[in-house]
Amino acid sequence: MNSMVFDSHDLGMTEDFLSRAYARMHIGSGSPGTGRARIRRDAVPSVSIDELDLDFEMSYSVTPLGRICLCMVHEGTIQDHAFGDVRDDFGSGDVVMLAPPDQPYTGRICAARYNITMLDPQLLNEVAAAGGEPLSEPVRLTGHRPHSPAAARHLKNTIGYLRDNVLANPMTVDEPLLVSTSTQLLAASVLAAFPNTARTDPTAQDRSDAHSATLRRAVAYIDDHPDQPLTVAEIAAAAHVTIRALQYAFRRHLDTTPLTYLRRVRLAQAHRALHAADAADTTVAVVAARWGFSHPGRFAALYRAAYGTSPSGTLHG
Template sequence: MEQERFRSNSLAETEAFLSSSYTPMTIGGAPERTGARIERRTLGELTVDRLAFDFTMSYDARPLEKICLVTVDRGVLTSGEETCGPGETFLVALPDRPYVGEVRAARYTITMFDTGLLEEVGQGPEAVRLTGQVPLGPAANRLLGRTVAHIRDTLLVPGFADQPLLTGAAARLMAATTLSCLPHTGSGAEAGRADGRDGTSDTLRRAVSFIEDNAHRDIGLAEIAASVPVTPRAVQYAFSRHAQTTPLGYLRRVRLARAHEDLKAASPSHTTVTAVALRWGFAHPGRFAVAYREAYDLTPGSTLRG
C-alpha cells in the first residue's frame, strides 16, 4: 500500500497537487488557518483519499476518465447541479465529462478507480455505463457510504492491505457496489442472450480449470474470460446456465476449499484462523466463519484445533 500526505496554505500549491493527483483543474478561494490537508492511500487499482479544506474553494476541471466517488463528512460539496452534505455519497462527474463545482469548508473522502472495473463486475464493456451522479435512494446511499468506510477503515490498513488477494477484491467490491447503487445502462438479460452461443459447457470447463489453477492469484472476471478465450458475458452465462453460480462465486468457493485444506494441515501454535482467511482473500472473519460453517458444518477454529 502506498501512502502520500499533503498540507498547505498556498492556493497555488493546492491547485498543483490536485491537478497532478486527479485531473488538470483551476481552483479559486481564500485559504485561512490550516488551509488544505490531503492523505492518499493507494491499494492496487483503488485510491482512497481523505481531504479537508478550511475555506471555500471553487474548481473547474477536465474529465477524470475514472470513477470518482465523494463521501461527505462535514461541510458541503457541489458538482454541476448536484449539492451534497454530511452523510451523502455521490459521483463527482461522469468519467468522460468536464465538471465545475465548489467545496465549502468540507471534510470528505474520495474513492477512485478505473472505469474498466465496472466492465469487469458488470456485463462487459458495451453493457455498462453510469448515467447519473446520485444513488438510487436512501438505502443505496447508505450502502455506498458503508462500503467506502469499510474499505477505507478496515482494508486499507497495515495487515489487511498487505494481503495480495484482498487488493483486487477491495477494488471489485467497490465497483460492484457502485453499479448496484448508481443508475447505469447495463442489461444482464440482453447480454446473456447476445453471447449465448459462447456460453457452452466447454467454456465452463476451461474457466473452471483456470480458476482452480490460479485461485492463489488476484484474478477477476476479465482474466478468467481471457483464458478461455471468450467475452466476460459469455463466461457469466456459462456459469449461470451450467453451474447455477457466477464465475466469482465459484472462485470464492475454491478459495474457501483451499482455506479448509490449510486449516486441516496447520498447527494452532503456528497460525490462526484469521491469518488463513486473509491469505485466501476473506477480509471479514465473521463472514468467513459463516460461509465455512455452511460449507463444512463446523467452525474454522475446530478444524484448526482438530
C-alpha cells in the same frame, strides 16, 4: 500500497498541496474557519480513497482526471458544482459522481468533511464487459447521482468497507487476492448504484453458449488458478464465451455465480492451509487474508457452514 497524511493550518501550503495532489485549487482570502486541512489517502494502483476535512471555503477547477471520481459528503456542503450541463449542490449524506473521467468540473468546498474515491474506469469494464474481447466503447456512467437511496447506501457501505478493512489495513492490503476481490466489489457496486451503459442480460447467443462444456472449461480454469487475482472477464475468456454466457452457465448448471464458485474454491484452499499450518507460526487472519477473505466474522461463518467447525478449531486441532 501508498498512504499519505497531510495536516496544516497554513492556507498557502494547503493550496499548493491540494493543487499537486488533485488539481488546480484556490483558497479564497478571508475564508471563514481556522484554515486547517486534514487529509489522508490510502491507495492501490487502481483505487484511491481519501478522507478530507477542510475548515474553510475553497473553489476548485479540475481538469479531466481520467478516473471515476466519487464524492461522499460527511459534513458541510459542496456548492455550485458543475460539469457539462449539470449544476448541483451536495450536502451531508450525499454520494455522487463528480464528473465523467473525460470531463472537467468546477465548484466550491464550504467547510466540509468528505470522502473522495477514485477508481480506474477499466475496473468497470472488467466487471461488465464481454469476456476476453475489446469493448467497442468503454462502460459509461450516465448519471451523477445514484438511482435510489438503497443503491446509495450500498455504495457507501462498500466504500467504507474497502477503506477500513482493506486499504487502511497493512496486513490485508499486501494480499493480491483480497485487493483484487475488493476492488471488483467496488466496481460492481458503482455499476449497481449509477445508471450506466453496461448490458448485463444474456443474449440468445449467450444462452446458446451457456452449455456444460463452457462450465467445465471455466471450472477447470478456476480450479487451476485460485491463487491468482482472477476477474470474471478472465474466467470468461478462458471459457471462450462472454461474461453474460459464463454467468448464465453457472446459474443454469450449478445454481451459483462464477465468483461464488471461486470463493468456495479459495475457502477449500484456506481449509487445507489451516490443517497443514503450525498454530505457533500463523493465525487464522493471516490464512484468511492470503486466500482473499478480509472480514473475520464472514470468513468464520462461511467456514463453519462448509466444514462444521470454526477456523481456529481446525488450526488448533
